[in-house]
Amino acid sequence: MVKLMELEWRKLRRKLILSEMIIYWGVLMFLPMFFIKMVSAEFGQSYSTIIQLMMPMQLGFVLFGASLINQVVIDEYKNKTISLSFGYPISRKKLVMAKALLSHFLFSFVR
């Protein structure tokens, strides 16, 4: 399964995904600091304001997850390369599982 995931990774536009990762990281790491230090000092004071900050960050992660799924699964159907994978002597369950695991792995790596 690890091998399948690696192959799945090699199919992707790796540079695009890596740069996307870095941008998300930068923005999401930088934003809270910015809010706490610059906008108002109260942001770091109470728990409820932290929750307010967490919301947009969560949304950012969800967006990243969506774009990952798009690249790993949907693009392959769109370019019809999926029929290539289905032509190999590997069961479809395993192929789809490898895709799901890879996107989960990448997603949790960012988080």
Add this chain to the structure above:
Amino acid sequence: MDYVVKTNSLTKKIKGKLLVSNVNLHIKKGEIYGFLGQNGAGKTTIMKMLTGILSPTTGEVELFGQKLTKTEKSGLKRIGSIIEYPIFFEHLTAMENLQLHCEYLGFYDKKAITQALEMVHLTGIEDKIVSDFSLGMKQRLGIVRAIITKPELIILDEPTNGLDPIGIKDIRDLIRMLNREYGITFLLSSHILGEIEQVADRIGVIKDGKLVNEVTLADISKQRTDYIEIVTKDVEKSIYLLEYELQISNMKIVQDNRIRIYDLTLPQSEISKN
């Protein structure tokens, strides 16, 4: 008899429409089998079912004596194929595409890739991105991908699509060579008879999803040996007469003053009258 591919009453229905119905296909080991049929007759659908991309509604596919099911796909290891249009990961280079293919099939021979590229005269493009390729080059690369692992059965759907005449000849020679030297079985498809009859040993005619006829080329040429021979003084004039007055086109000039007519739809008396 040793069959590479066998199908038992293969049927595919999509949204109530019958695409392929009751096809019993038998392909022997080591032969070149040609599919002939109109556009939309169901050639590609049959090929997709043979390569496990689609699953049949009823009936079954047997590859190398083993049934092909959703969980049991080991027969596909011994098959190389291009279906419809050569599909690649367009943003990757040619080499990466071929390497990926090899890894999926568990085939580790670095030399085989360069060897296969040389076979179709496709060298010096290993590090180019596939989306920059022309259709002809993609077609060739697709054939490379199909033959890399030296499979026992190669399925090519319209292999000469988008190739120039020299490319078509190259592919034809390549198919013959692989068939002779490695004993690879081929399944080709086309809607052009002339293209198929030059390479195929046996032809399956498909019409509206049904396998109408399975014939060997030897049989066809045997059927076509009846002819009428005419001796005339003026060959050109009589050919003109035959063509425009009687609408006969299948004939041949032998020697200087003899014409052989293979088209026997008109009775002999009709021809001699003119």
